[in-house]
Amino acid sequence: MKVLLMGNPNVGKSVVFSRLTGTNVTSSNYPGTTVEYTKGKMNWKGQVIEIIDVPGTYTLEPTNKAEEVAVDMLKEGDLIINVVDATNLERNLNLTLQLLEKRVPVIVALNLWDEAKHKGIEIDVDKLSWHLGVPVIPTVAIKGNGIKDLIDNFDYRDIVIRNLKDGEERWAEIGRIIKDVQRIEHRHHSWLETLDDMSIRPVTGIPILLLVLYASFKIIRLIGEGLIGYVTEPFFDNLYGPLIARLSTILGSEGFLHDLLVGQLINGEIDFGQSFGLLTTGIFIPFASVLPYIIAFYFVLGLLEDTGYLPRLSVLVDNIMHRVGLHGFSVIPMILGFGCNVPAALAARNLESRREKFIASTLMAIAIPCMAQIAMILGLLGPHGARYIGYVFSILGAVWIIIGLMLNRLLPGFSSDLLLEIPPFRPPVIGIVAKKLWIRISNFLQEAVPLMLLGVFSVNLLYVFGVFDTLAVTIGPFLNRLFGLPDKAISALLMGFLRKDLAMGMLAPLGLTAKQLVTASTVLTIYFPCIATFAVLLRELGIIDMLKSTMIMLITTLIVGGFVNLTFSESGFTFTGWLIIVLVFIAIKYIPARVNGKELNSFTHN
Numbered sequence: 001m002k003v004l005l006m007g008n009p010n011v012g013k014s015v016v017f018s019r020l021t022g023t024n025v026t027s028s029n030y031p032g033t034t035v036e037y038t039k040g041k042m043n044w045k046g047q048v049i050e051i052i053d054v055p056g057t058y059t060l061e062p063t064n065k066a067e068e069v070a071v072d073m074l075k076e077g078d079l080i081i082n083v084v085d086a087t088n089l090e091r092n093l094n095l096t097l098q099l100l101e102k103r104v105p106v107i108v109a110l111n112l113w114d115e116a117k118h119k120g121i122e123i124d125v126d127k128l129s130w131h132l133g134v135p136v137i138p139t140v141a142i143k144g145n146g147i148k149d150l151i152d153n154f155d156y157r158d159i160v161i162r163n164l165k166d167g168e169e170r171w172a173e174i175g176r177i178i179k180d181v182q183r184i185e186h187r188h189h190s191w192l193e194t195l196d197d198m199s200i201r202p203v204t205g206i207p208i209l210l211l212v213l214y215a216s217f218k219i220i221r222l223i224g225e226g227l228i229g230y231v232t233e234p235f236f237d238n239l240y241g242p243l244i245a246r247l248s249t250i251l252g253s254e255g256f257l258h259d260l261l262v263g264q265l266i267n268g269e270i271d272f273g274q275s276f277g278l279l280t281t282g283i284f285i286p287f288a289s290v291l292p293y294i295i296a297f298y299f300v301l302g303l304l305e306d307t308g309y310l311p312r313l314s315v316l317v318d319n320i321m322h323r324v325g326l327h328g329f330s331v332i333p334m335i336l337g338f339g340c341n342v343p344a345a346l347a348a349r350n351l352e353s354r355r356e357k358f359i360a361s362t363l364m365a366i367a368i369p370c371m372a373q374i375a376m377i378l379g380l381l382g383p384h385g386a387r388y389i390g391y392v393f394s395i396l397g398a399v400w401i402i403i404g405l406m407l408n409r410l411l412p413g414f415s416s417d418l419l420l421e422i423p424p425f426r427p428p429v430i431g432i433v434a435k436k437l438w439i440r441i442s443n444f445l446q447e448a449v450p451l452m453l454l455g456v457f458s459v460n461l462l463y464v465f466g467v468f469d470t471l472a473v474t475i476g477p478f479l480n481r482l483f484g485l486p487d488k489a490i491s492a493l494l495m496g497f498l499r500k501d502l503a504m505g506m507l508a509p510l511g512l513t514a515k516q517l518v519t520a521s522t523v524l525t526i527y528f529p530c531i532a533t534f535a536v537l538l539r540e541l542g543i544i545d546m547l548k549s550t551m552i553m554l555i556t557t558l559i560v561g562g563f564v565n566l567t568f569s570e571s572g573f574t575f576t577g578w579l580i581i582v583l584v585f586i587a588i589k590y591i592p593a594r595v596n597g598k599e600l601n602s603f604t605h606n
C-alpha cells in the first residue's frame, strides 16, 4: 500500500512524514524545502506500507518542477493524506478540492492546529469533514499530536466524487465552506508579529539584516574555531598523531604502502596538512579542518531557516536580486551554497523560469565558495591577516554582481515577480534543529570523506606516474604568466574538480605569498564546480545550458585571475585595480538589455 503526503508548500508534510516513518528528512520554515519525493516505510496492522513525502504544490496544474513531481506521484497512491495549514484554510482548500476530483481516497490532516489557536482561528472540524465528505483530523505535527488518529484512518477507502467545472466554481465552493466552518477572533499583535513587520520593512529590516549577518558570522567563527582549538586539534595532536607515528615506524618510514597511507614525512615528521597520505591528510582535512565549520554553519543556518528569517531576507533583497535577473527567493540557494553547493543547486529548481534557474545556478557555482573551501581559505590565509580573507570575498562579491548584471542584460527574456509566501516567525524547536543538523553533517561525511580519500589516492597515483610533473611543464608556464602562480599549483587546480578543500590543502606546502593565495582562492572558486555540484547542475540545467554556464566560468576565471595578478600587490589592490573595477561597473550600464518579445522564445518558462 502506498500513502502519499500531499499539500501546499510549508504546511508540515515533511514533519508528518518523519513522525510516521521515523525517517529523518529536512524540514524548514520556508516553502520548497522538499524538491524531490522521499520514500519511507512504516508498520501498519502488521503490514509494511510505503509513505511518500511529496513536494509541496498549490495546484494540480503544475507550474514548476517540484509541482510536476507532485502531480506525477498522484497516479501511484492508494491513499492521500492531504496536509492542510489550518492558519490558511481558504487557500489550502483549493488543492484539497482538486485532490477530491481524482478518484483516490483522501484524508485531511489539519496541521498547525496550535498556531491556528494562537491566531484566534476557530475551525469546526466536524462541519469541515461533512462539507468535504472525508475524515478531517487536527494535528500538531511537531509535537506528534493527532498522528495516531491519522493512522487510525488509514483504512479509509471511500471515494467522494466531486466535479466542479472550473476554478471559479471551486473558489465559490471554498467561500461557502469557509463561511460555514471558520470563525476568526480579533486579537492584539504578539511580539513575534511586531518583529515580523519590522523585519520586512526596509528602514528597520536592513539594520536587522546586518545585525543577523554579523551575529551569524561571529557565531560560526566562534563555534568553528572553538571546535578546532578544543576538540579536533587536541585529538589529532595527542591521540591520533602518535598512533599514526607508530604506524609510520612499523611501515619503515618509506616505501609505497607508507607513502599511500601516511604520506611523505616533512622534516622527518608527519604533517597532517601536507603529508598527503590517506590516513593523514585524507582524514585530517574533512574531520579536523572542515567539519567544525560545517557544524557551525549548519547550526546557524538551521536556526535561520526554522525561525522563518530566510524568506524575510528574500523580501528585503528582492530589489537587488531583480537587478541581476533574479527574484528575492534566489537568496535561499545562494545562502545554502555557502554550506554546500549541491543542495543549493537543487534548491534552484524552485525558481520560476529557465532563465532564472540558469542565472542563479551560474552565479552560485561561480562566486559562492562552499563551507569546506571557506574553512581552508580561513586556515591558509588567516595567518597572513584577516584583510586578505576580506579581499577574496570582495572579489567574489564583485564577480557575482558583475556577472549577474551582464547575464541579466545579455540573456533575453524577463524575470518573474516575487510570489513568495512569507511564513510566520516561529520559535525554532530545538529537537528539529538538532535533527536537521545531524542529517546535514552525516550527508557531508558520507559525501566528503570518500571523495577526499579518492582525491588523496589520485594525488598519490598521479604523482607516482609523473602526471603532475608533465602538466607542470606543459600548462605550468601559462598559469605562471597569467595568474602568477607556481607551476606546481596546477595539480591543486586539477584536484579542485574533485574537492575544493583538498585542492586548497594542496596549496599549503607550496609556500605561496598572500597575493598568490588570494589569486588561487578566487580562481579555485570560480573556474569549475566540484564534481558533486557538477553532476547536479548537469541534471538540473541540461547539457546545453551547463555547457554555456561552464564557458562563462572558464572565461571569468581567466579574466579575474589575470586581473588579480596584474592589479593586486602584496598589500592590496593598486589604484589601477580600483579604477578598472569602477570602469567595469560604469560600462555595464551601457550594455543594452535584450528584453523584448521576439527573443523570449529561447529563454522562457519551461
Ligand SMILES: Nc1nc2c(ncn2[C@@H]2O[C@H](COP(=O)(O)OP(=O)(O)OP(=O)(O)O)[C@@H](O)[C@H]2O)c(=O)[nH]1
Pocket (backbone or CB within 6 Å): 007, 008, 009, 010, 011, 012, 013, 014, 015, 016, 026, 027, 028, 029, 030, 031, 032, 033, 034, 035, 055, 056, 057, 111, 112, 113, 114, 115, 139, 140, 141, 142, 143, 306, 426, 429, 432
Ligand atoms: N507550530 C507548528 N509548526 C509546525 C507544525 N508542523 C510543521 N511545523 C513547522 O512548519 C515548517 C514547515 O514544515 P515542513 O515539514 O518543512 O513543511 P513541508 O510541507 O514539508 O514543506 P515543503 O517541503 O516546502 O513543501 C517547519 O518549520 C516545521 O517545524 C505544527 O503542527 N505546528
Ligand SMILES: [Mg+2]
Pocket (backbone or CB within 6 Å): 013, 014, 015, 026, 027, 033, 034
Ligand atoms: Mg517538505
